[in-house]
Amino acid sequence: MPATCVVGLQWGDEAKGKIVDLLADSHQFVVRFNGGANAGHTVVWGDRKFALSLLPTGVLKPHVTSVIGNGVVVYPPRFLEEVGKLRDGGVPVGANLVVSDHAHVIFPYHMEEERVAEAEADGKIGTTGRGIGPCYQDKVGRRYGVRVGELLHPTHLRERLKQIVPVKNRLLTAFANGHTDALKTFDANKLCDEYLGYADQIRPHITDTARLLHDALKAGKQVLFEAAQGSLLDVDHGTYPYVTSSNSLPAGIWSGTGVPSRAVTRIIGVVKAYTTRVGRGPCPTELLDDTGDRIRKIGREFGTVTGRPRRVGWLDALTVKYTAALAGADEITVMLLDVLSGLPELKICTAYELDGQRVDHFPSDAFQLERCQPVYETLPGWTEDLTACRKPADLPANARRYVDRIGELVGLPVSVVSVGPDRDQTILMK
Numbered sequence: 001m002p003a004t005c006v007v008g009l010q011w012g013d014e015a016k017g018k019i020v021d022l023l024a025d026s027h028q029f030v031v032r033f034n035g036g037a038n039a040g041h042t043v044v045w046g047d048r049k050f051a052l053s054l055l056p057t058g059v060l061k062p063h064v065t066s067v068i069g070n071g072v073v074v075y076p077p078r079f080l081e082e083v084g085k086l087r088d089g090g091v092p093v094g095a096n097l098v099v100s101d102h103a104h105v106i107f108p109y110h111m112e113e114e115r116v117a118e119a120e121a122d123g124k125i126g127t128t129g130r131g132i133g134p135c136y137q138d139k140v141g142r143r144y145g146v147r148v149g150e151l152l153h154p155t156h157l158r159e160r161l162k163q164i165v166p167v168k169n170r171l172l173t174a175f176a177n178g179h180t181d182a183l184k185t186f187d188a189n190k191l192c193d194e195y196l197g198y199a200d201q202i203r204p205h206i207t208d209t210a211r212l213l214h215d216a217l218k219a220g221k222q223v224l225f226e227a228a229q230g231s232l233l234d235v236d237h238g239t240y241p242y243v244t245s246s247n248s249l250p251a252g253i254w255s256g257t258g259v260p261s262r263a264v265t266r267i268i269g270v271v272k273a274y275t276t277r278v279g280r281g282p283c284p285t286e287l288l289d290d291t292g293d294r295i296r297k298i299g300r301e302f303g304t305v306t307g308r309p310r311r312v313g314w315l316d317a318l319t320v321k322y323t324a325a326l327a328g329a330d331e332i333t334v335m336l337l338d339v340l341s342g343l344p345e346l347k348i349c350t351a352y353e354l355d356g357q358r359v360d361h362f363p364s365d366a367f368q369l370e371r372c373q374p375v376y377e378t379l380p381g382w383t384e385d386l387t388a389c390r391k392p393a394d395l396p397a398n399a400r401r402y403v404d405r406i407g408e409l410v411g412l413p414v415s416v417v418s419v420g421p422d423r424d425q426t427i428l429m430k
């Protein structure tokens with residue numbers, strides 16, 4: 001029962017959406033197992049552009065069953081908004097989209113908790129403001145978590161919210177301590193009425209997705225897992241605390257869907273040809289100069305979810321080698337290579353220097369990584385526009401050399417090189 005996983009090996013936005021979209025053609029199931037509407041996956045088909053946030057990228061293909069697994073946190077208005085936008089754009093969405101009854105529900109008080117926490121100078125992570133962290137906190141804390149399946153039981157839901165909302169209001173008021181502007185508090189009954197309205201619309205999509213996937217795998221269906229975020233944002237293995245609140249590595253598949261990890265036989269690590277990061281936290285190869293600005297502009301490096309400018313830097317091969325090992329990647333894809341055209345030379349970080357010592361491994365603590373200086377290898381650039389390249393032989397020698405060197409440093413074959421956002425702008429290297 002072979003399944004595939006697509007996972008980002010940096011800090012998110014590696015162009016996973018493009019790879020998932022390409023692979024979706026040959027899969028019957030595309031499954032999200034972590035995160036929520038903090039993700040932003042862009043897919044381009046000719047002059048059509050789709051931005052998916054909470055929904056799996058497979059939803060663009062009617063032949064695919066798109067699954068939101070139990071490990072995802074769901075904001076119902078966002079779910080409905082995304083479905084509505086797709087339908088308006090002529091993409092049929094119906095029984096092909098399912099959501100786990102065990103996925104946790106995001107309420108507006110989660111977003112308010114996040115807003116208050118992010119307003120604290122010392123507490124700032126630079127989150128997306130989508131209520132992700134507070135919802136996962138409630139899930140693990142157990143007392144105040146609400147699962148999608150509970151939305152289908154009106155009396156039960158009202159009782160739960162009558163228990164939870166007053167506590168949330170007290171917590172918010174104490175937490176804000178008069179320092180946060182226009183603090184919002186909530187009314188349990190109103191919130192319940194609002195969410196029952198969403199539940200009526202989401203009801204047809206709610207199911208036991210673990211069983212669905214077990215049956216699919218048993219029947220020999222092709223299943224594709226789409227990781228949201230990137231490996232360095234994984235709550236356990238990323239640059240903690242500047243991470244998201246879920247396991248974005250393939251390790252999250254088992255807990256986030258109920259599919260045992262041995263079912264996943266192909267893991268594709270997606271790597272941007274340079275580095276980007278949104279929000280706070282260490283980024284040793286960050287470029288705070290004209291080169292960084294140029295890459296940001298040409299690569300259109302502005303967050304899909306928040307519109308924030310992404311921090312930009314040289315490729316960090318030391319880090320990607322580490323995340324490839326954490327992810328168990330079998331191969332890598334090199335994305336947005338076209339963006340680097342015209343730079344006279346390119347740098348790849350191969351080691352760090354910390355307190356005058358060379359470091360060849362990824363420091364496990366963000367506060368140590370913050371103090372690391374990158375050690376670079378320099379490669380010659382190329383001037384040619386790559387966006388019309390379609391096969392390996394079309395790539396200029398220096399672009400090919402750059403790609404090959406990434407593969408060598410990471411220690412994995414490069415299976416795909418991407419030279420533009422469109423589906424066609426893809427080079428199969430094998």
Ligand code: GDP
Pocket residue numbers: 008012013014015016017018039040041042043044298299304335336337338339418419420421422425
């Ligand atoms: P994801 O979150 O990993 O799915 O990545 P995003 O969609 O947030 O960001 C990747 C961006 O790069 C999107 O706007 C894509 O349309 C775009 N993109 C994907 N591949 C390429 C490429 O090879 N070249 C260029 N220039 N853009 C690309």
Ligand code: IMO
Pocket residue numbers: 008011012013014038039040041125126127128129130132133227228229230233242243244245277278279280
């Ligand atoms: P995709 O799937 C890039 C970042 C946020 C912030 C940190 C925590 O598009 O690659 P959160 O709202 O999750 O609590 O924020 O994680 N972040 C992402 N950065 N791509 C993403 O998703 C991200 N999802 C979260 O910017 O630094």
Ligand code: MG
Pocket residue numbers: 012013014039040041042304
């Ligand atoms: Mg993204």
